[in-house]
Amino acid sequence: MQILLTERRRSHILPGMIGLLRMCPAPCLCPWFLLVVLLVGVIAVQAQDVDPEKYDLSFAKAMSAFRKGDYEQAEGLFREALQAKPGDPDAGYYLGHSLLRSGKPDEAATVFRNMLERDPQSGRALLGLGITEYNRGRYEKALESLQAAEKLMPEDPLVHYYQGLAYHRLQSFEESRRRFSHAMTLSPDLAPSARYYSGVGYYRHGDLERARAEFEAVAQARPGTELARLAEEFLKLTREEKPVVEPKRWDLAFSTSFEYDSNVVLLPGGTQPPAGATGISQQQDYRTVLYGGGDYRFIQSETWVAGASYGVYQSFHHTLSNFDVQDHSPTAYIQRQFGQLRISAQYLFNYTEVGREPYLIAQTGQTFFTLAERGGGAFTQLQLRYQNKDFQDDRFPGNSARDGKNWLVGLSQYLLFANNTGHARAGYAFDTDRTGAGDPFVSGPFSNPPSDWAYKGHRVFAGLGLPPVWALRTDVAFDYYWQLYDNPNSLSSASGDFYRRRDEILSVSASMSRSLTKSLSLAFQYSYIRDQSNVQAFDWNRSIYSISLTGQF
Structure with a gap:
């Protein structure tokens, strides 16, 4: 179908180009005139290769599937959107995340790197690459991409949230809590998850009182969820253990x-x-x-x-x-x-x-x-x-x-x-x-x-x-x-x-x-x-x- 549409566009453009050639004022100038006309024609064909109607429909369906958690279907629809509008950063960004959530981190990394090749200043591509490296367990690599993304998008809450997760995995709990706190300030929606990991950090450090406060906030904010259940398990541990005094100096x-x-x-x-x-x-x-x-x-x-x-x-x-x-x-x-x-x-x-x-x-x-x-x-x-x-x-x-x-x-x-x-x-x-x-x-x-x-x-x-x-x-x-x-x-x-x-x-x-x-x-x-x-x-x-x-x- 895409090939047929392209051929039709060319069939409309070529007669117009022939008409322009007939208007050439002097035979000696016709070769140069022909070159200009051909360049204009190529640009016109490329411009008409963008199918806005198909892009809008595919992108809307893809986002709906993405929100429902049907990442396999979302992947296919985002690819259709990219065919209709090659190089689109929105479709590329969500395609990378669909691949990542479908368990295809290598393909996701390729998508985000392609985005960076087209636009080296793409903060979203760096963010996506950082999230991909985090899911691969490469926490130092993840921090490199996320820190680069922070320079371009300092107010993006996900940049700080995933840095918090990476520092948490590296057991740098003090730095992870600072990142989670910043992420919660920028996006209250991230607060339950961020507070849960902050609580784990306090617990690992022996600060049971602060850990208990974080876990109680998570349990109250998300009752009945898996996150709340995990917070309750930690709360039981904090109540069973004696507070750890600050290490002596x-x-x-x-x-x-x-x-x-x-x-x-x-x-x-x-x-x-x-x-x-x-x-x-x-x-x-x-x-x-x-x-x-x-x-x-x-x-x-x-x-x-x-x-x-x-x-x-x-x-x-x-x-x-x-x-x-x-x-x-x-x-x-x-x-x-x-x-x-x-x-x-x-x-x-x-x-x-x-x-x-x-x-x-x-x-x-x-x-x-x-x-x-x-x-x-x-x-x-x-x-x-x-x-x-x-x-x-x-x-x-x-x-x-x-x-x-x-x-x-x-x-x-x-x-x-x-x-x-x-x-x-x-x-x-x-x-x-x-x-x-x-x-x-x-x-x-x-x-x-x-x-x-x-x-x-x-x-x-x-x-x-x-x-x-x-x-x-x-x-x-x-x-x-x-x-x-x-x-x-x-x-x-x-x-x-x-x-x-x-x-x-x-x-x-x-x-x-x-x-x-x-x-x-x-x-x-x-x-x-x-x-x-x-x-x-x-x-x-x-x-x-x-x-x-x-x-x-």
Whole structure:
């Protein structure tokens, strides 16, 4: 029928075009005149391809079927409307929603993308695409389209409502409530659904009083509906549970340990020990280790956390008191949650004494990017770190030659299992120390100061935390650290044939712990560390046995 109508229109237009050609005033101008006439004819044919009567009838029938919930019929009628009026934004918009409600999200997405190709400033196309991505479970993608739609249609209630739903699914309940509140202001019709999801958010956050108020409003506004029934179910839960107090803003922790060390080695802050007996004793000893720390969060919400902490570490050796370590570590931090992504930044200051004499002053800035997978079964963490190390000479002549900067980048993967009571972890980190006289290609063992300490390091690690068995938690860990030093080492030879230092550091550990009370736990741990160095002065191994009592409040 459409083809017949088009042919009829052409049959009316062509005689008129022939008549115009006969009116051509000069034969030499007729080719150009003919071209103009043909262009006008094509435009006329295209204009007449729009069938307003058929469009109006098809669109009206389609909207009626859409309102009745007959989306299959609505789909066909909206397609007829688009045939009668190609590119019509209204028919395209409702066709996309008909497809979406018929369970055809891929086709719906294609319709909305076609609308965007015709009109990149189509807010309704972006809204439709955002709703489609939400129904696909792609909540971050949905927010991208919905936020773009908000810039074009800031007062459209559905834009804010579906952003609220997306944030709700991402468990950003504070942001979802804000969006739902805005949607209700713009369209009271959305209030029952928006208040229901706001109530769920309050309930998840432990604010039972506000959750109860939202659910009661939903039950009163929509009695007898499925939404009201769900609200009543939540109301029962809120009445059965006790209100949850606001999470406390502070934490305190302490630990006391008794350890046996087969070879006492000086490793404060993870730094390599000085060579010889001042850093590697080659002697066994017992020690007591004490730690105390506190943390206070000035800002604490679902999306923001900011606070400061302070910790003190002290070790006391039975005989080797020159190896006693005291470390003070004030820290400031801030954290922001973006759906599944958490970004945190920290500044740490360390002041370390060895044998009651200054040893190291370090300042560290680091950032963590933690991405949790949907469902909470795994997360990935990226670490970036910069550290400035200022070594003190006092008890260690020439120690300041190690002054320098350290850069680190690391990637870790964590997998949770057994209802999150167990986990597996693995990762890799690269770090480098830039120390000594500067350029590693010109620094040598006799430069002033020596550049023995500049290196590049590669670390791989893995671990497994097992679910509790008879209330005992078991954890095993493996760590391999390969350090490649840049320059010939000043202790590598006594005959003048100096060579670069290479260290392979292997660490394995196993621990078992048990909770004694809500705040106290007891742990046993064994660690073995082997530093296999090609420079004899830095070659060592040790075994550490420890028992620790830890408290957290």
